[in-house]
Amino acid sequence: MTPSGPVDHVVTSGTFSLDGGTWDVDNNVWIVGNADEVVVIDAAHDELAIERAVGGRRVVAVVCTHAHDDHVNRAPALADRVSAPILLNPAERQLWEMTHPNRAPDRELADGEVLTVGGIDLRVITTPGHSPGSTCLYAPELGTVFTGDTLFQGGPGATGRSFSSFEEIIDSIREKLLALPGDTLVRTGHGDSTKIGDEAPHLEEWIARGH
Template identity: 75%
Template sequence: MPPIDHLVTSGTFSLDGGTWDVDNNVWIVGDDREVLVIDAPHDADAIAAAIGDRRLVAVVCTHGHDDHVRKAPELADRFGAPILLHPGEAPLWEMTHPDRKPDRELADGDTVSAGGVELRVLHTPGHSPGSCSLHAPELGTVFTGDTLFQGGPGATGRSYSSFDTIIDSIRGRLLTLPGDTVVRTGHGDSTAIGDELPHLEEWIARGH
């Protein structure tokens, strides 16, 4: 199997009194024996089917918005795996799962690995306080959650978000990666670090 599997699940995202239909990327990283799942949005059965008979090492959540963590406990419990989340996401996580805490904290500089693939945790706040990206140097890829998309930064118009902070995160933590690094996002198409570099100054000038 390839070291990165990808599926898209559909559902809703709710925050600040609004609800929107969304499609979420789910990334499964590892080999034919064991894997990590990056984000567990809307459909535990579909994600479990993609995992198959492999061992799930952990459910790694890029951030705490409900469309990224809704099925994390169900998936983790089904496979006996821990949920990993940055502690800065506690207020958002608790909106969806008030009676269940993540099992382990993510911190900047941590590494998580499965099937010989190592992911380095980059704390990239702004979309939310504890948003994290996961860099896999050997695969030439970074999983950015909702921090960086094709064409610009993630949304910062809702609670717990900051435009200035997300720009600092992208400039300081992501655009410093090699230009050919593939950016695998929380929603939509993948891109590359080098392709996003020209967009950043435009976003800063527009201030949104």
């Protein structure tokens, strides 16, 4: 794969397991930066495919939006191959340890901090709900937010499993994500992208449906 711009993308396939169930999933892995350096967002399922998509650029960090196993299962393997630190919100530690009990993340992600890579600023927005420390990354100059499993085309991420809260995810989306400009492109952890302005009108419908 030839790097094509400030945001590159690879889809990897595998499984997600929690609460005794296992499901087949396709994950979006996002690679953000320039021709020299990048961050990888959510190292899922296939570190070799991700490394090929990086294309020889320096990986500044492997950033985890949350610690469900389908988003972090290849994070240590990729981090070791490219000599990069793993970044994760500390509230995700219990979930992380379910997958990687003998390997800790290298650094904590804090709400409001800014990661800079290839001249691009990524602002960390903590959005609990799907999981306790779910995190989004907002790149104002790109008009893009990477939402992990917090917001999808058509609604919020799932909250029917352990360590999740429907009330919290709705508050996170309402207060933090829907406050972004309406034309902000939402690049999700699974499935197609959307825009903040396309999702905002449906907030009350989501609340009425509950979870």
